[in-house]
Amino acid sequence: xxxxxxxxxxxxxxxxxxxxxxxxxxxxxxxxxxxxxxxxxxxxxxxxxxxxxxxxxxxxxxxxxxxxxxxxxxxxxxxxxxxxxxxxxxxxxxxxxxxxxxxxxxxxxxxxxxxxxxxxxxxxxxxxxxxxxxxxxxxxxxxxxxxxxxxxxxxxxxxxxxxxxxxxxxxxxxxxxxxxxxxxxxxxxxxxxxxxxxxxxxxxxxxxxxxxxxxxxxxxxxxxxxxxxxxxxxxxxxxxxxxxxxxxxxxxxxxxxxxxxxxxxxxxxxxxxxxxxxxxxxxxxxxxxxxxxxxxxxxxxxxxxxxxxxxxxxxxxxxxxxxxxxxxxxxx
Amino acid sequence: xxxxxxxxxxxxxxxxxxxxxxxxxxxxxxxxxxxxxxxxxxxxxxxxxxxxxxxxxxxxxxxxxxxxxxxxxxxxxxxxxxxxxxxxxxxxxxxxxxxxxxxxxxxxxxxxxxxxxxxxxxxxxxxxxxxxxxxxxxxxxxxxxxxxxxxxxxxxxxxxxxxxxxxxxxxxxxxxxxxxxxxxxxxxxxxxxxxxxxxxxxxxxxxxxxxxxxxxxxxxxxxxxxxxxxxxxxxxxxxxxxxxxxxxxxxxxxxxxxxxxxxxxxxxxxxxxxxxxxxxxxxxxxxxxxxxxxxxxxxxxxxxxxxxxxxxxxxxxxxxxxxxxxxxxxxx
Numbered sequence: 001x002x003x004x005x006x007x008x009x010x011x012x013x014x015x016x017x018x019x020x021x022x023x024x025x026x027x028x029x030x031x032x033x034x035x036x037x038x039x040x041x042x043x044x045x046x047x048x049x050x051x052x053x054x055x056x057x058x059x060x061x062x063x064x065x066x067x068x069x070x071x072x073x074x075x076x077x078x079x080x081x082x083x084x085x086x087x088x089x090x091x092x093x094x095x096x097x098x099x100x101x102x103x104x105x106x107x108x109x110x111x112x113x114x115x116x117x118x119x120x121x122x123x124x125x126x127x128x129x130x131x132x133x134x135x136x137x138x139x140x141x142x143x144x145x146x147x148x149x150x151x152x153x154x155x156x157x158x159x160x161x162x163x164x165x166x167x168x169x170x171x172x173x174x175x176x177x178x179x180x181x182x183x184x185x186x187x188x189x190x191x192x193x194x195x196x197x198x199x200x201x202x203x204x205x206x207x208x209x210x211x212x213x214x215x216x217x218x219x220x221x222x223x224x225x226x227x228x229x230x231x232x233x234x235x236x237x238x239x240x241x242x243x244x245x246x247x248x249x250x251x252x253x254x255x256x257x258x259x260x261x262x263x264x265x266x267x268x269x270x271x272x273x274x275x276x277x278x279x280x281x282x283x284x285x286x287x288x289x290x291x292x293x294x295x296x297x298x299x300x301x302x303x304x305x306x307x308x309x310x311x312x313x314x315x316x317x318x319x320x321x322x323x324x325x326x327x328x329x330x331x332x
Numbered sequence: 333x334x335x336x337x338x339x340x341x342x343x344x345x346x347x348x349x350x351x352x353x354x355x356x357x358x359x360x361x362x363x364x365x366x367x368x369x370x371x372x373x374x375x376x377x378x379x380x381x382x383x384x385x386x387x388x389x390x391x392x393x394x395x396x397x398x399x400x401x402x403x404x405x406x407x408x409x410x411x412x413x414x415x416x417x418x419x420x421x422x423x424x425x426x427x428x429x430x431x432x433x434x435x436x437x438x439x440x441x442x443x444x445x446x447x448x449x450x451x452x453x454x455x456x457x458x459x460x461x462x463x464x465x466x467x468x469x470x471x472x473x474x475x476x477x478x479x480x481x482x483x484x485x486x487x488x489x490x491x492x493x494x495x496x497x498x499x500x501x502x503x504x505x506x507x508x509x510x511x512x513x514x515x516x517x518x519x520x521x522x523x524x525x526x527x528x529x530x531x532x533x534x535x536x537x538x539x540x541x542x543x544x545x546x547x548x549x550x551x552x553x554x555x556x557x558x559x560x561x562x563x564x565x566x567x568x569x570x571x572x573x574x575x576x577x578x579x580x581x582x583x584x585x586x587x588x589x590x591x592x593x594x595x596x597x598x599x600x601x602x603x604x605x606x607x608x609x610x611x612x613x614x615x616x617x618x619x620x621x622x623x624x625x626x627x628x629x630x631x632x633x634x635x636x637x638x639x640x641x642x643x644x645x646x647x648x649x650x651x652x653x654x655x656x657x658x659x660x661x662x663x664x
Contacts, residue, residue, distance in 0.1 A: 003434065004427040008457055014431075015421075018438045019445075019452035032454035034418055034471070038370050046422040046469055048458045086366055089347075090378040090422075092465045095336035099346075102335065106350045113351075120351035122364035125340055126380045130462020133424045137378055137469045139366070 028231065029151055030079035030215060036141055041148075043140040045076040051131035059176055062101045064193040065134070066108020068269075073138035074116055074197035075216040075271040081149045081206025082142040084116050084199065089123035090135040097132065105134070116199060146206045149214035149275070154232035158213070158276035158303040160225070161285065163198055163295055165191075165246035166217050167260065170267025171253075187248045195271040200293050205275060208285075214275040220266040221300075224274055225309060226322035238265075238301035238320070240313045265320070276303050360563065361483055362411035362547060368473055373480070375472040377408040383463035391508055394433045396525040397466070398440025400601075405470035406448055406529035407548040407603040413481045413538025414474040416448050416531065421455035422467040429464065437466070448531060478538045481546035481607070486564035490545070490608035490635040492557070493617065495530055495627055497523075497578035498549050499592065502599025503585075519580045527603040532625050537607060540617075546607040552598040553632075556606055557641060558654035570597075570633035570652070572645045597652070608635050 003011060016027045036042030049055055049069045060068075070087065077084045089109070093102065113120055118138070142148070172192025175181060181189050198216070205212050213228045229236055245260045253260040277285055282299065289297040301312075310317040335343060348359045368374030381387055381401045392400075402419065409416045421441070425434065445452055450470070474480070504524025507513060513521050530548070537544050545560045561568055577592045585592040609617055614631065621629040633644075642649040 001431045002427065003425055003429045003431060006431060011431075011434075011457060014435070015438060015455070015457075018435075018442055021451055021453050027452070027454050032418065032420060034453065035369050036374075037367055042368075042374070042471075044418070044420055044454065044469070044471065046420050046454070046456045046467070048422055048424060048456055048467075050424050050458050050460045052461050053459050086364065086376070088364060088376055088378050088469070090380055090467045090469075092380060092382050093335055095334065097335045099333045099335060099338060099343075102343075103346070103350075106347060110350055119353055120359070121353050121366065122359050122376060122378070123347070124378045124380055124467075125343060125347075126382045126465075127385050128382045128463055128465060129384050131460055133458075133460060133465040133467075135378070135380075135422045135456075135465075135467045137376070137420070137422075139374075139376065 030076040031082065031140070033080070033148060039144055040141040041144055043077055043080050043082045043142055044137070045073055046135060046137045047072040047076065049134045057101070060193065062104035063108040066105040067112045067194055069134050069136045070109050070112040070118070071195055071197050071271055072218065073136050074199060075218065077138060077140040078197050078199045078202035078273060079149070079214050079216040080142055081146065081202045081214065082140040083203070084118045084138055084140040086139045087113060087118050087120045088137040089120060090137070091123070092126045092128040092133040094129065094132065095127055142206060147209060147211060149202070149206055149212050151213055151215055151228045151231035153211050153213035154228050154234050154276040154303045155211070156234055156303050156305045157279055159279055159282040159299050160236060160238070160274070160276050160301040160303060161297050162217065162221060162244065162272055162274045162300050163201055163289065163297050164270065164272040165244050165249060165296070166221050166270040166272045167263030167267040168246055168249050169195060169270040170263050171249055185248065185252060188252060191270065195269065197271055198273045201273050201289060201295065204289065204292065208281065210277060210281055212275055212277050214273060217270050217272045217274050218268055220268045221274060222265045222309060222320060222322050228276065229307065229309070235304045235306035236301055236309045237304055237317065238309060238311050240311050242298060242300050244296065244298040244300070362408040363414065363472070365412070365480060371476055372473040373476055375409055375412050375414045375474055376469070377405055378467060378469045379404040379408065381466045389433070392525065394436035395440040398437035399444045399526055401466050401468045402441050402444040402450070403527055403529050403603055404550065405468050406531060407550065409470060409472040410529050410531045410534035410605060411481070411546050411548040412474055413478065413534045413546065414472040415535070416450045416470055416472040418471045419445060419450050419452045420469040421452060422469070423455070424458045424460040424465040426461065426464065427459055474538060479541060479543060481534070481538055481544050483545055483547055483560045483563035485543050485545035486560050486566050486608040486635045487543070488566055488635050488637045489611055491611055491614040491631050492568060492570070492606070492608050492633040492635060493629050494549065494553060494576065494604055494606045494632050495533055495621065495629050496602065496604040497576050497581060497628070498553050498602040498604045499595030499599040500578060500581055501527060501602040502595050503581055517580065517584060520584060523602060527601065529603055530605045530627070533605050533621060533627065536621065536624065540613065542609060542613055544607055544609050546605060549602050549604045549606050550600055552600045553606060554597045554641060554652060554654055560608065561639065561641070567636045567638035568633055568641045569636055569649065570641060570643050572643050574630060574632050576628065576630040576632070
């Protein structure tokens with residue numbers, strides 16, 4: 001049996017079996033949650049950018065490879081309502097890598113780090129004879145007197161929200177692959193090159209003191225929603241007419257003859273936040289996030305008993321396949 | 333300019349310039365030292381095993397790849413006198429990797445983790461189309477009321493000690509490469525496959541409350557001593573007749589016609605501890621470590637003013653080149 005036969009999530013399930021955890025929170029949420037400074041949990045996460053998989057040297061300027069490396073990790077801290085603090089780098093690089101390339105990667109990490117008050121405090125370098133593998137470890141904190149924003153927190157009746165316009169990054173990737181970085185579509189490819197981690201929204205949600213299930217959209221709304229449903233043992237209905245389609249994505253899809261809803265549901269790497277809240281806090285949250293952060297937030301559905309995700313189209317419920325980006329799967 | 337023109341340590345120096353740190357301790361020691369639980373510093377380190385560089389799939393059974401991955405990190409915690417606590421894995425793997433291979437790696441991590449009370453609490457999986465890159469992040473703790481065992485702590489007059497018999501692992505690697513795992517040399521190849529991190533010695537040294545410079549021997553005694561000298565702005569004299577050569581290494585080198593002192597000075601991956609102590613504590617430490625831990629400890633030299641390392645042979649002082657394993661250098 002090879003890894004591709006298991007798929008990324010089958011593999012993670014097996015690894016969880018090898019390492020059953022007694023920590024406050026083991027493998028399976030956006031960050032590990034560990035004892036921290038007085039009054040805080042320590043959050044720890046690690047994410048990688050692999051040459052040829054997450055980035056191609058010819059496609060993404062190295063400065064943005066560095067930014068994305070940190071953004072992916074910052075987004076995991078955001079998904080725990082946390083404050084990012086310290087980072088360590090672990091890079092495996094070929095010895096013929098131009099220093100100028102690496103230096104641009106480091107500058108990208110530095111700019112994003114300084115934007116969010118993160119300090120790079122250590123790391124590791126190794127040689128590889130193959131594609132570069134850039135790992136970044138991010139440590140953060142979240143107050144112990146706040147409820148943790150866990151994937152397992154969703155309950156039937158909860159409202160499902162998503163920030164911003166997921167799907168734009170996927171369109172941006174397509175444009176980048178074609179090297180068609182037209183000014184008209186700057187909004188799309190910028191979201192791919194340099195998404196913003198939603199740390200402020202994560203902090204706001206944590207401060208509410210509510211039972212909130214929160215995840216960041218790295219593999220697509222459907223697949224990431226699937227993680228919430230699995231950990232919470234519930235199902236969901238998404239409202240087709242409420243899926244947030246930005247004017248720019250609509251225009252792109254009209255030109256391309258593609259379905260923008262597919263981009264919203266299955267496009268990854270937007271690093272928006274997807275979350276469920278008890279219905280009595282729904283309207284307040286829907287009003288406050290745009291007011292406070294100038295960021296749209298859309299109610300896209302509701303949590304229901306059962307399993308799976310259904311798309312509500314007028315009076316019909318259409319079952320959806322929970323699929324997005326999956327390492328180790330050719331079915332994607 | 334390519335990375336091999338800078339070498340591993342030239343590169344690290346440049347990275348340190350990009351990320352000047354205000355944390356208690358930034359880039360440059362065995363672990364990052366960060367604010368931790370009440371009464372503790374948090375220690376964070378990351379280390380990798382790269383296929384084709386640190387291990388070859390045909391040479392090292394995957395169980396030992398997993399053990400070594402954790403051992404290298406445990407050794408960094410040992411070198412700060414710390415207690416290891418939590419680990420995260422970040423693996424970049426080809427999709428045709430047999431699950432059985434990965435599972436053995438995980439079992440190796442698990443065995444070594446449970447031996448030292450470490451819990452694996454999270455991680456990340458990614459696909460690569462090239463050599464596997466296995467990263468492990470290890471978090472640990474050390475008491476705040478103990479002086480940190482920093483590389484910069486050495487002062488002229490200090491005694492230089494090393495535990496065990498460095499150089500054995502290098503001989504073990506040579507035997508493994510030749511697939512000559514003779515029973516007679518089990519002691520050598522076992523040190524390569526499954527070195528023991530010297531956590532107990534690190535804890536003992538930390539508890540002394542002394543000014544001690546400590547590093548683990550991952551790249552060879554000379555090179556790792558060089559890091560202490562650089563951070564402490566001092567030089568060293570090593571006593572040729574005091575270099576610890578185990579009977580097994582002596583026998584191996586007699587058969588092979590090689591110089592065992594070269595193995596002691598430049599062989600890496602033993603994960604022994606190299607440290608300097610003020611002379612008034614020297615004899616006590618020399619007596620106590622073997623008594624407490626059944627582990628030999630050898631006084632191999634002394635710290636002097638100036639720079640560089642000299643080998644004392646009878647009445648002569650022979651300058652040595654500070655070289656050991658260096659990623660990104662063909663001169664090794």
